[in-house]
Amino acid sequence: MSSRPRLDYRAKSHLSYFAYACHRFSGLLLACFIPLHFLMLSQSLRGAQGFEQSLALTDIWIFKFGEWVLVILLAIHLAGGVRLLMIEFGPWNGLRKGWIQLSILFAIACGLLFLYFAN
């Protein structure tokens, strides 16, 4: 493994760099969240009452907001990941910029759906 190459302004202003940054940022935050998510779900081992206590945390607004952000990050990471797999394993067809726009729209749609269903 080597350190990241230095990129100038032109490379960083490219739409693919934006997609790369979004994928890394969402992936890193999801990696931090996943152990906490599993820790909360594993409280179900203490029975319904024990599980109820930890699930009550999700009623606090900051946790609700966090869930909403995480669903958006999950959607961004999913759609961005599908784009990467298509670039790497599919027939070469450019950088699939349409998929970047689709990822953003998909994430917005998932965020709105979450708000709609979560009252």
Added chain:
Amino acid sequence: MSAGVLQAKLWYAQRISAMVLGICVAIHLLIIFYAIRGGLSVQEILGRTQGNILFAIFYEVFVLACFVHAPIGLANILQETFPKTGIARPLSWILALMILILGTTAVVGVYTGGQI
């Protein structure tokens, strides 16, 4: 194993796990939208998962794919950002073990409902 071969194998493992995760995350998003209607409750969650072997298998596959995918990504980011510190490997192993142990515990928990 040389560093180059290891890198190639890790790259491939992350891509294969990404393919599994792509399906799992899409299904999980649908389950999230279904589950949050009217708020989350323990009765609803355990009602879906307790004794349901298909749910347990699906979520254990999900955990195993996360166990492969997330630590490799974290190691890449740490190695590129802090190349001389040597923290990439230990921290990614810690994340891997946390995902595997806590994730499997969570799957067993929601499958049994604490009645082992």
